[in-house]
Amino acid sequence: MKFKKSYTLAVCLFLGYCFLGFPKQSLGQRFQSDSYIIEWGNFNMTGGTKSSSTYHLSDTVGQMAPGEYNSGDYTLEAGFQYIYNTFNSFRFTINDPDLALDFGNLVPGIASTGSHTITIYCPAGHGYEILAKENHPLQILSSGITIPDTSCDVGSTCTPSSSNTWTTDSAYGFGYNVLGIDTSGTVNGVGTSQYFSSATKYRPFSTSANTIMSETHPVKNHSARITYKSLINTNQSAGNYETSINFIAIPNY
Amino acid sequence: MFDLSISPSNNEFFIKPGQKYLLAFNITNHSKKTYSLNTSIEAWLPKDNQGKVSYDNVIADSSISFSLNNSDLELGQTFVLEPQEKKQLVLKIETTPYTNRKDHYFTFFINQKNEYEISGKIGAHLVINTQEKQESSLSIKKFSTSPIIKDIFLKPIQFYGIINNNSSQFNKITGKLTINKNNLTIKEYTLSPDTILGSYSRIIRCANKDAEIIPCAITPPFWPGFYTATLTINSEKPLTAQTTFFIFPYSLIISLGLIISLGLFFYRRLSRR
Numbered sequence: 001m002k003f004k005k006s007y008t009l010a011v012c013l014f015l016g017y018c019f020l021g022f023p024k025q026s027l028g029q030r031f032q033s034d035s036y037i038i039e040w041g042n043f044n045m046t047g048g049t050k051s052s053s054t055y056h057l058s059d060t061v062g063q064m065a066p067g068e069y070n071s072g073d074y075t076l077e078a079g080f081q082y083i084y085n086t087f088n089s090f091r092f093t094i095n096d097p098d099l100a101l102d103f104g105n106l107v108p109g110i111a112s113t114g115s116h117t118i119t120i121y122c123p124a125g126h127g128y129e130i131l132a133k134e135n136h137p138l139q140i141l142s143s144g145i146t147i148p149d150t151s152c153d154v155g156s157t158c159t160p161s162s163s164n165t166w167t168t169d170s171a172y173g174f175g176y177n178v179l180g181i182d183t184s185g186t187v188n189g190v191g192t193s194q195y196f197s198s199a200t201k202y203r204p205f206s207t208s209a210n211t212i213m214s215e216t217h218p219v220k221n222h223s224a225r226i227t228y229k230s231l232i233n234t235n236q237s238a239g240n241y242e243t244s245i246n247f248i249a250i251p252n253y
Numbered sequence: 254m255f256d257l258s259i260s261p262s263n264n265e266f267f268i269k270p271g272q273k274y275l276l277a278f279n280i281t282n283h284s285k286k287t288y289s290l291n292t293s294i295e296a297w298l299p300k301d302n303q304g305k306v307s308y309d310n311v312i313a314d315s316s317i318s319f320s321l322n323n324s325d326l327e328l329g330q331t332f333v334l335e336p337q338e339k340k341q342l343v344l345k346i347e348t349t350p351y352t353n354r355k356d357h358y359f360t361f362f363i364n365q366k367n368e369y370e371i372s373g374k375i376g377a378h379l380v381i382n383t384q385e386k387q388e389s390s391l392s393i394k395k396f397s398t399s400p401i402i403k404d405i406f407l408k409p410i411q412f413y414g415i416i417n418n419n420s421s422q423f424n425k426i427t428g429k430l431t432i433n434k435n436n437l438t439i440k441e442y443t444l445s446p447d448t449i450l451g452s453y454s455r456i457i458r459c460a461n462k463d464a465e466i467i468p469c470a471i472t473p474p475f476w477p478g479f480y481t482a483t484l485t486i487n488s489e490k491p492l493t494a495q496t497t498f499f500i501f502p503y504s505l506i507i508s509l510g511l512i513i514s515l516g517l518f519f520y521r522r523l524s525r526r
Binding site (some may be wrong): 088089091092093094096097098099100101115116121122125126127129135162208209211214216217218222241243244245246247248249250251253 | 260261279283375
């Protein structure tokens with residue numbers, strides 16, 4: 001009986017010491033030898049991407065304290081799985097501070113142009129496509145009088161899906177050109193050369209979306225310069241002409 | 254300025270008819286401006302065999318419905334995203350027991366409200382299959398090489414393959430491309446695990462160890478002779494297609510012929526003098 005009591009007491013003391021007496025350990029694993037100490041290491045049992053003909057799975061087993069933690073000032077994404085969010089992120093930028101383009105006062109027979117750049121980032125997957133459309137031709141909203149969408153030079157007709165040369169001052173209208181550029185702004189045609197082969201090739205906008213830039217592989221920060229051009233004749237009515245241009249960025253599946 | 258990201262951008266999954274599925278998207282405003290945004294869903298169909306899509310005249314299957322599971326937001330409702338703010342939107346996809354058993358394709362769009370002259374819209378794709386059983390039926394539609402005249406020096410030899418998906422369920426291309434000469438493997442490429450949609454086809458692409466896309470090609474110089482290229486697609490029964498080609502030293506022979514002809518020409522002229 002005495003032995004039983006002492007035994008129970010010893011077990012309780014031991015358990016109490018284990019749960020209360022030991023200093024609190026961090027959740028990370030700690031490994032130590034004479035020559036190294038690894039603290040807060042993550043030693044994963046398994047991880048990576050798995051796929052078969054019917055599924056694709058990415059996993060990490062053994063990750064310590066994974067998950068998303070938020071407070072007022074910070075968001076912590078802990079765990080290797082969040083790397084996939086970064087890789088599978090799709091980002092589109094229109095680099096125009098005011099998202100507005102003002103041609104100013106148009107002079108008949110003299111082309112007015114304006115431009116801004118766009119940038120795409122899709123580091124994983126199968127590339128991207130950027131499309132553009134207008135909600136209507138440049139028009140005076142109160143009267144419905146328009147500056148028609150361009151059909152480019154006589155003899156080199158362009159359509160919403162096919163660009164062509166627009167250089168003569170007698171071909172009136174509103175159109176745009178898109179040229180791929182590098183980080184220093186030099187034209188490289190990347191992503192755009194199949195749609196606009198040079199700076200003189202233009203297209204009219206349309207109310208249905210048309211592709212202006214695309215690639216079929218992952219890219220990081222590929223940019224293009226959009227140049228808008230408007231040219232009127234002497235018969236064009238005075239007034240404020242306006243429209244809205246919408247750019248749509250989608251990944252390839 | 255419009256600067257928005259969406260993650261994840263490509264989503265492929267199976268839903269049994271009559272079941273629901275929740276999918277979380279992170280939307281981040283990377284700019285210094287506050288945006289008024291709203292959400293929408295549009296159906297699409299494949300435009301080509303390289304992953305592009307078309308929204309023109311596509312009628313969505315009305316037996317698949319979408320809503321947002323966020324307590325403060327409905328699909329199509331305007332919400333505000335402050336500079337550098339990230340918002341999680343949880344899309345709920347519901348099917349009915351009568352949903353057609355096939356692939357369904359949609360894009361979840363984040364639209365900038367039309368308050369500027371220039372506006373942006375960004376989307377993430379949803380590839381959904383609603384068949385109760387998973388099936389696989391792939392076939393190699395085409396496997397060829399270019400250019401037709403293959404020289405030891407002049408041009409790289411490109412390999413071009415198209416895989417058909419004969420089922421009505423999306424699938425992944427897995428397999429390899431092997432190039433042999435005299436029964437020795439001189440190059441082997443892993444195929445990029447691209448998605449082939451049900452009843453559509455896709456062009457093969459090659460990937461390196463880091464899953465980066467590289468050309469399915471071999472570059473000169475080559476040894477002259479017969480080569481065999483084998484395309485292997487992993488399936489229940491692995492599919493293979495072979496093509497053989499001959500590399501001939503055309504440029505070398507033409508160059509030597511020209512040099513010899515010129516030599517003979519000048520030799521004869523000098524001999525006459």
